[in-house]
Amino acid sequence: MPPLVSIVMPAYNAGKYISQAIESVIQQSFTRWELIIVDDCSTDQTFTIATEYSNKDQRIKTFRLDQNSGCAYIPRKEAIQMATTNWIVNLDADDFIDSNDLEILYNKAIDSGADIVLHRLIRVDINGNIERSVEPCPKWNFDLQRILTGKEACMLTIKEWNINGNGLFKKSLFEAIWKEQNSNSFIGMNTDELLTRQLFLEANRVALCNAQYFYRMNPQSISSSFSFKLFHILQTNQQLKKLLISKIGLNETNASLMEAQIWEGVLSSSIRLKMFEKELSPSQKREIVQNIYQSWHNIDWNTLKRHISQIQYILFHKSFKLFMIIISTWVYVKKFK
Numbered sequence: 001m002p003p004l005v006s007i008v009m010p011a012y013n014a015g016k017y018i019s020q021a022i023e024s025v026i027q028q029s030f031t032r033w034e035l036i037i038v039d040d041c042s043t044d045q046t047f048t049i050a051t052e053y054s055n056k057d058q059r060i061k062t063f064r065l066d067q068n069s070g071c072a073y074i075p076r077k078e079a080i081q082m083a084t085t086n087w088i089v090n091l092d093a094d095d096f097i098d099s100n101d102l103e104i105l106y107n108k109a110i111d112s113g114a115d116i117v118l119h120r121l122i123r124v125d126i127n128g129n130i131e132r133s134v135e136p137c138p139k140w141n142f143d144l145q146r147i148l149t150g151k152e153a154c155m156l157t158i159k160e161w162n163i164n165g166n167g168l169f170k171k172s173l174f175e176a177i178w179k180e181q182n183s184n185s186f187i188g189m190n191t192d193e194l195l196t197r198q199l200f201l202e203a204n205r206v207a208l209c210n211a212q213y214f215y216r217m218n219p220q221s222i223s224s225s226f227s228f229k230l231f232h233i234l235q236t237n238q239q240l241k242k243l244l245i246s247k248i249g250l251n252e253t254n255a256s257l258m259e260a261q262i263w264e265g266v267l268s269s270s271i272r273l274k275m276f277e278k279e280l281s282p283s284q285k286r287e288i289v290q291n292i293y294q295s296w297h298n299i300d301w302n303t304l305k306r307h308i309s310q311i312q313y314i315l316f317h318k319s320f321k322l323f324m325i326i327i328s329t330w331v332y333v334k335k336f337k
Helices: 018-026 046-056 075-083 101-112 150-155 170-179 192-202 228-247 252-279 282-298 301-307 310-316 320-335
Strands: 005-011 031-040 060-064 087-090 116-124 167-170 206-216
Touching: 005 018, 005 046, 005 075, 005 101, 018 031, 018 046, 031 046, 031 075, 046 060, 060 075, 075 170, 075 192, 087 101, 087 170, 101 116, 101 167, 101 206, 150 192, 150 206, 167 170, 167 192, 170 192, 192 228, 228 252, 252 282, 252 301, 252 320, 282 320, 301 310, 310 320
Parallel strands: 005 031, 005 087, 031 060, 116 206
Antiparallel strands: 087 167, 116 167
16 A cells, blocks of 8 residues: 655764664554655765665665755755655654654544644653653643644744644645745755744644654754854744744734844854854854844844843843953853853
């Protein structure tokens, strides 16, 4: 019987974990799936391991990019475009899913008529053990019976992720977004997070369920170590603000949430710059400072007021130079404490 769900798996140097990810798919109670693995030119055994599985199970297909893309978005997009079904589930190569995950997701989609059905994300350590001190997303007390509009779902991810962006998605949502996308759009480390919001805004109905997706805090991943790509959040937040304005407009509450997210990106990027500037080239530092300045300059400080203290407002909004001096001083003091 033909597959009903396509699992897409971008992979890069995930040799330690990819077997567990693939095995979690093979062990699904729901069997009408295809798994499409796109390797981003791994330098370890990732592609070899994936190919061994595809040789044993015809539902598993492996591909390898011609050159490293530097972010998961590109191999993920390749996998989605090759999918032969109407439903897409993303599974990162260092994560894994519960044995009834696909069955719960698919049944919820059929029963609810939703365009998107979200898992519950549960964090595990490098050995795959649940970190019970960390709340899942959505939290245990979130009402999983709620059916959200796409706009409601999107706004629940602004400033903080009250819901996650992972689950079962109609393939047509991706196709609609990419049909409209400007070929010159910035693509960086956080582009997947922007795509999640675009998908929500394209959807009419978003459902949640108790299917469980286990995500691993891999210390070797880009997001867990220092990288120039960590500063991509500045451009992505600006793209996100434009998206929200164009698609739904921003009332006072929503606007303040978006400004708070931009501010947090500016603040964290400024601190990271001062902490790791010796690891950056002069051209990288110039680019980062320029991007921080542009984001700082574009903040609507009057709207942001409700999310920062009066002292922060006074010190940080009048002068970018003063803002950077304060950040530099704070980082210097922290280093020698």
